[in-house]
Amino acid sequence: MELRHVRSFLAIADELHFGRAAARLHLAQPSLSQHLRQLERSVGVELVSRNSREVRLTPAGVVFRELAGDIVERVQRAEEAARAAAAGRAGTIRVGYNFPAGRRVLPGTLARFDARHREVDVVMAEMRTGPQLAALQDGRLDVAMVYGEPASNGLRSRRLLRVPLVAVVGLEHRWAGRDGVPFEELAGESCILFHRAQSSAMYDAIFSAARASGIRLNVAEEVDDPGATAIIAAVKPLVGFASALRGGFAQAAPGGPGTTTVRLYDPVPLLDLYAVWNADPGPLVESFLRCLPDANDRLRA
Template sequence: MELRHLISFLAIADELHFGRAAASLHLAQPSLSQHLRRLERSVGVELVARNSHEVRLTPAGEAFLGLARDIVAKVDQAGAAARAAAAGKVGTLRIGYNFPAGQRILPGVLTTLDSRHPAIDVEMFELRTGPQLAALAEGKLDVAMVYGKPSSTSLRSRHLLRVPLVAIVGEKHRWAGRRRVPFGELAAESCVLFNRAQSAAMYDTILSAAQSSGIRLTIAEEVDDPGATAILAAIKPVVGFASAARGVFGGTPGSPRTTSVALYDPVPILDLYVAWSDARNPLVEAFLGCLPATLT
């Protein structure tokens, strides 16, 4: 099985037209057809069915497609890593992060990275932990800054910070103006939560605090976007949850305001980690080298 044959198959799968696929690869159509035949002989099954009216993937071709994309992507990543190493760390580093990381860690780290490695470009994506880890596993991110130590054996991680959670309420909520409340008082409140897959560590920390307080939370709304959580808390008599870093912002300009209230007995606390693939990547190594030894 040759890489060029996989690339030809992917072009056919994308275009579902041999002429356009050949043109996209700057190949003659007979050469493209030959690549496909050789790939199918190597795999042992028909991957593409065609007649005078249409070109389509067979069920075997559909099953083969995703893994073929992964193989070609991994080869591209390997080439990029090799070129970056040869050129002294040149390339684009894709960083996932959450709000506390964006506020407390990235500004300083990126300043240091730019001064030490000015040829490294950075792309940043603010996401919850679940989507970050999925993107890291799929090779769409190089670094993730997430809640909770990742359990995957294919990932490495380093602890960065401990992040307290706070309650978020609207300015007319009966808690507004209070500096802090015991967690157990949430028994009398309706709460806004999110799907656990979005951030398992945060979800479990909140429910663990409720269990420690001997209460059961009433979940009135389930919203995955933190901004939408703040809007709901601002306009409804509900309580949302956020990191203390996000809580101090009190909503976006022009929208209904929220206020944060510290929680205690217990204080729900999250551990923030930086995570990356265990495959060597010089760009990731450069980023990690710019992280301070200790963070407070």
């Protein structure tokens, strides 16, 4: 059974006149009649009865028309959806992000994207940099928002934001209440850190600042979950690290973990936030990338 034969039958069923149905489909009448004969052979029953006075549907044709119309409508919707997806107007895009991206980049980006592409679903997942890049490379994400510019030749990136890091300490820590401390004072503290694979750019920024200060960090615990880092810092005399945005948000949240943030300087550890995508992104991802903040709008968090 061919779809064109079904469409020819539906035109006959609507018009109940072979000449009008053929004109509607821009077909010669003999071709229309041939389509009907081929369809009836495929189905195995007579669908249309005609004589010199009238054209009418058989009982089988009435039933077939009801279901065939639904099939053709579904196929038309599928064709339209496929064209929309190919043009970047429909489908699903999967976006990974970290905390600063979620606070400073995504709200405006999603508002612009939704205004232009209401038929596109955006699925979001908050993750550290390492898991985001792994998900991007194995196809679980379409766009990642991560710290640091990736070195892979198969990825493209664009810098969005510059983010300073701060120290996270409990309310009883001796630094609590201080506006800021020079980085070299970390020489006398025990720290909470994470495994480098979780966020190599953030990890390297911390150790680069330590080298610039001429100190060695004493890493007492390694915790990969940012929320757990704050909880541990709240109950132990340890120093954790967070972006200024995450640290300030956690400090202000009611019922937070009982921590405060302290500015680090001399040097200030800085991170660049990048949008990252695969080298051959497709129209849907390209549409999303066009909604990211313009290069002239890059801000320091």
